[in-house]
Amino acid sequence: MNIIAKKAKSKGRGKSPQLWKNYDIKDGRAVLKNKKCPKCKKLLANMKNRIYCGGCGYTEIKKV
Numbered sequence: 001m002n003i004i005a006k007k008a009k010s011k012g013r014g015k016s017p018q019l020w021k022n023y024d025i026k027d028g029r030a031v032l033k034n035k036k037c038p039k040c041k042k043l044l045a046n047m048k049n050r051i052y053c054g055g056c057g058y059t060e061i062k063k064v
């Protein structure tokens with residue numbers, strides 16, 4: 001039982017800040033910052049110079 005609790009804790013700790021990076025707080029509401037994948041509708045990961053879909057591998061280069 002202890003092992004399961006420990007595992008869930010360590011997994012959640014690393015995951016939630018990642019998730020909140022995708023949101024902006026506007027007027028007290030969380031607004032989604034990222035675009036969605038045009039292919040599989042998953043959330044695109046925001047990277048330094050590109051956005052990337054972990055689902056299908058779709059990549060879009062950011063124009064700076």
Ligand SMILES: [Zn+2]
Pocket residue numbers: 037038039040041042053054055056057058
């Ligand atoms: Zn995709």
